Amino acid sequence: MTQTRRTFLHAAALAAATTTARAGDVRPGVVPKMKFGKSEISRLVVGCNPFYGYGHFNATLASVMRDWYTQERVCQVLHRCNEAGVDTAAYHHQGRAPQDLARFRTEGGRMNLIVQCPDDPAPVHEAVSPMAMYHHGEWTDRAFQAGKLASVREWTKKARDLGVMVGVGTHKPEVVAQVESEGWDVDFYAGCVYNRTRTPDEWRKLLGGELPEMPGEIYIQSDPPRMYAVMRQTKKPCFAFKILAAGRVSNVEQAFRTAFASIKPNDGVFIGLFPLLKDEVREDAERTARILAPV
Numbered sequence: 001m002t003q004t005r006r007t008f009l010h011a012a013a014l015a016a017a018t019t020t021a022r023a024g025d026v027r028p029g030v031v032p033k034m035k036f037g038k039s040e041i042s043r044l045v046v047g048c049n050p051f052y053g054y055g056h057f058n059a060t061l062a063s064v065m066r067d068w069y070t071q072e073r074v075c076q077v078l079h080r081c082n083e084a085g086v087d088t089a090a091y092h093h094q095g096r097a098p099q100d101l102a103r104f105r106t107e108g109g110r111m112n113l114i115v116q117c118p119d120d121p122a123p124v125h126e127a128v129s130p131m132a133m134y135h136h137g138e139w140t141d142r143a144f145q146a147g148k149l150a151s152v153r154e155w156t157k158k159a160r161d162l163g164v165m166v167g168v169g170t171h172k173p174e175v176v177a178q179v180e181s182e183g184w185d186v187d188f189y190a191g192c193v194y195n196r197t198r199t200p201d202e203w204r205k206l207l208g209g210e211l212p213e214m215p216g217e218i219y220i221q222s223d224p225p226r227m228y229a230v231m232r233q234t235k236k237p238c239f240a241f242k243i244l245a246a247g248r249v250s251n252v253e254q255a256f257r258t259a260f261a262s263i264k265p266n267d268g269v270f271i272g273l274f275p276l277l278k279d280e281v282r283e284d285a286e287r288t289a290r291i292l293a294p295v
Contacts, residue, residue, distance in 0.1 A: 030289045031085035034266050036237055037165045037187065039131070041088040041112050043260075044288045045239060046081050047272040048090050048097065055274075056196075056217055056246035068276055074100045077273055077281060078109055084285035088112040088131075090190075090241075090270050093124040101128060114239070116169055116190070121159040133159045134167030134190050141197040144175050156186050171197045173230040180234050188237040190270065193224040193259070194245055219245040228262035238263060241270035253287060260291050 033040040049056065051074050053066035078089065089111040091097065104111070113130035115121075118139035125133065135152050143152050152168060159166045168179055171192040179186065196216055198206070203215050212218050224243070231238040243259040244252060259269055269288075273280045 030285050032289060032292045034237065034268050042086045043268040043292065044086050044284060045088045045090055045114065045268050045270045046078065046086055047241065047270045048092050050272040050274040052095055052097065065274060071096065071100050071103060075104045075107060075109065077275060078104050078111065080281040082109055084281055086285060088114060091115050091128065091130065093117065093127060098127060121155065121162060125162045125164060130164060132165035132167060132188065134169045137169030137171050137190065137192060138197065140168060140170045140175060141172055144172060145199060149178065153184055156184060160185060171195050173226045176230040176234065189234065190239045190241060191227045191231060192242045193227045193240050194219045194242055195223045219248055231263050231267060238267045239270050240267065243269055256287050257291055
């Protein structure tokens with residue numbers, strides 16, 4: 001690690017320590033609720049990608065996220081979410097995540113888990129006892145592109161047998177439309193509002209023959225309205241994610257307002273948190289409460 005990077009991380013750690021010390025600034029229960037199955041959960045759901053370096057930006061940010069997010073910091077952020085009324089987390093059972101979750105629970109933390117899973121759901125269900133499970137969006141989209149969406153339907157049947165709420169994740173509005181039209185036995189959807197799983201041929205068609213660098217991380221401004229439209233058309237609860245285009249959106253307030261104005265009252269938002277330089281937990285919780293406050 002270079003001296004410049006050491007200095008940067010040290011300054012970031014000091015900022016984070018200051019933020020964590022202000023835990024009392026978060027007003028308990030500030031985040032509004034939504035009906036989800038037989039329960040009520042927070043409409044703001046903490047995402048898991050930043051915890052493990054999935055920044056969806058570049059390798060430098062991914063490395064900084066992984067360095068900063070020690071197990072202690074993951075647990076601190078989850079506890080602060082609890083203080084703000086965020087009682088639900090998106091979860092991926094891989095890497096260090098099981099150990100982090102175990103520590104958080106041992107420390108008294110409580111989170112409803114909505115698990116994204118591409119493989120056999122039974123072992124994950126046994127390990128963490130989630131409220132809900134959904135087929136991972138990346139794998140759903142690959143199956144759709146290969147004409148094998150039926151394999152995703154078989155996964156949902158396996159998950160249903162476990163007694164949890166069952167969902168489908170995707171980055172493609174047409175996947176939600178197809179699942180709805182075929183009447184799958186699912187309870188909810190998790191939809192990325194940006195279609196970042198287009199094939200190279202799809203990008204060339206969209207961009208007049210050009211192929212961009214990092215085609216998996218291109219975010220088109222006309223994408224969100226398409227995903228929001230299919231979310232409104234289904235009666236099932238939906239969770240919108242990447243509403244900030246993985247940090248590319250500069251007007252965060254407007255992105256939150258657009259998201260909540262574009263989805264149903266029984267829909268929620270997954271939001272990744274990286275409070276390295278500012279108290280994102282407090283900001284996002286209070287922003288959500290302000291936007292959703294009765295007029």
